[in-house]
Amino acid sequence: MDYELACDQAEEIDATLDGQERLDAYRQHADALEPGEVGRSVFLEYLADHLTMSKRYDEARSVYVELIADGGDCELDPRVGLLDVELRIGHTDQADALLKELLASARADELDLADYADIGGALEEAGEFRKAHRWFTMPLRDLDPEELEFSEVPLLHGRARVRRALGLPVDAYDEVSQAITGTFAAGDDA
Incomplete structure (x- = not known):
């Protein structure tokens, strides 16, 4: 199967089906392809994401593990989805192990923004x-901070949020985030 065709089919499922029917369709499409076959990872990724959104974390975890083993192309690194699930279900040791793996990937310049x-x-x-x-x-x-690209803005805003949560002072990146959103950090006078 062509990767783009798999993406189109997954988006069609997403747009036309709901609930368990949607989940079943993703699973059926994934199961119709051999592990590692182009496109299989697309259906697994959609399935895992929707299971996570439905708070079916144990099932989502299993699908992320399957997705990682599949090794096919994914929109995002599937370890990131697995990390999210591990954190949600309180598996801190597994989350820490994934963070170490992801840090090694970051150092090897294998992650995207x-x-x-x-x-x-x-x-x-x-x-x-x-x-x-x-x-x-x-x-x-x-x-x-004055020359950031649009793709870097979510990082900028996330960083500003957690800096406020940590009680850190406003820095140049936070000022740019504030200028974009029109908000001010706690304690700032507007």
Whole structure:
């Protein structure tokens, strides 16, 4: 199967089906393809995401593990989705092991900006603000805050949120975030 065709089919399922019927369709499409076959990962990724949104974390965890083993192309690194689920169900040891793997991938320049933003977001949601700050900051640290690209804005805003949660002072990146959103950090006079 062609990757783009699989994406189109998954989006069609997403747009036309709901609930368990949608989940079953993703599973059926994934099961119709051999492990590692182009497109299978697309259906598994949609399935895992929708299971997570439905708070069916144990099932989502199983699908993310399957997705990682599949090794096919994914929109985002499937370890990031698994990290989110592990944090949601309180598996801190597994989450820490995934963070180590992801850090090695970051050092090897194998992650994209969306991966960093999703890692930071999962950590923020779990109340792990210091770790979230690290992940939101890593891809920004060598950039001029006045010259950020649109794709870097979610990192900028996430970083500003966790800095406020940590009670850190406003810095140049936070000022840019505030200018974009029109908000001010707690304690600032508007």
